[in-house]
Amino acid sequence: xxxPEAIPKRTSRGEEELKTRKYGLPLSLRRIxxxxxxxxxxxxLKDKAYGLNxxxxxxxxxxGSGFLEIxxxxxxxxxxxxxxxxxVGILGEEGQRVVNKLRDxxxxxxxLRGVLKSAVKLVKLTIDEAKAEELKRKADEILG
Amino acid sequence: xxxxxxxxxSIAAIFVMLYCLYLVFSLKREVPGGMVGKTWNFxxxxxxxxxxxxxxxxxFSVIPEHLLRLIVAFIFFFGAIYVIITVKLIYxxxxxxxx
Numbered sequence: 001x002x003x004p005e006a007i008p009k010r011t012s013r014g015e016e017e018l019k020t021r022k023y024g025l026p027l028s029l030r031r032i033x034x035x036x037x038x039x040x041x042x043x044x045l046k047d048k049a050y051g052l053n054x055x056x057x058x059x060x061x062x063x064g065s066g067f068l069e070i071x072x073x074x075x076x077x078x079x080x081x082x083x084x085x086x087x088v089g090i091l092g093e094e095g096q097r098v099v100n101k102l103r104d105x106x107x108x109x110x111x112l113r114g115v116l117k118s119a120v121k122l123v124k125l126t127i128d129e130a131k132a133e134e135l136k137r138k139a140d141e142i143l144g
Numbered sequence: 145x146x147x148x149x150x151x152x153x154s155i156a157a158i159f160v161m162l163y164c165l166y167l168v169f170s171l172k173r174e175v176p177g178g179m180v181g182k183t184w185n186f187x188x189x190x191x192x193x194x195x196x197x198x199x200x201x202x203x204f205s206v207i208p209e210h211l212l213r214l215i216v217a218f219i220f221f222f223g224a225i226y227v228i229i230t231v232k233l234i235y236x237x238x239x240x241x242x243x
Contacts, residue, residue: 129178129179
């Protein structure tokens with residue numbers, strides 16, 4: 001079952017199915033495929049699909065059959081947004097340089113991890129050692 | 145106070161030190177805290193002290209000798225402290241960045 005914060009994206013197979021109905025997807029799954037916009041998280045899709053049952057299992061099924069993907073990119077974008085929000089929350093205005101650094105980070109989790117590590121060092125050296133520790137601890141929780 | 149090479153060098157040193165003063169205050173905004181920020185405050189105090197000391201340099205010829213020796217001794221002493229702080233700061237930064 002996808003995490004509520006994960007962002008499903010349509011694959012080329014999913015796009016093809018929408019355009020041509022080539023794979024004969026049942027209507028209930030097709031509705032969910034239409035709802036996916038490459039931006040909304042699973043939680044948001046659930047809100048959008050109010051009245052439709054079993055959206056999570058439908059997402060699982062669509063992912064399993066290759067119409068959707070919840071790949072590293074989608075998760076990476078989401079993780080980056082959380083990391084930026086975390087830095088803004090902890091550092092406030094003082095952390096503008098760190099926030100910019102995180103915004104410029106790659107979308108993949110490994111790249112983001114590397115940038116976060118150097119951001120923590122920057123905070124420790126130039127802003128506040130306690131805030132650096134807090135940022136490190138909470139970033140570890142996000143990235144696992 | 146007659147113009148000679150010593151006076152010229154002293155005035156040049158004052159200008160360089162005033163530039164240092166400008167740098168430490170303007171860069172302070174870039175490092176509000178953290179390991180560097182804390183050490184930076186010491187450096188600011190020392191640069192202010194040096195600037196005051198350097199400002200006395202053009203008057204060395206009219207300052208009593210015992211006072212002159214004292215001023216120079218203090219500048220040497222705090223100069224040494226400045227070097228220690230700077231070297232330790234560089235070491236801390238290198239250690240932090242190489243972790």
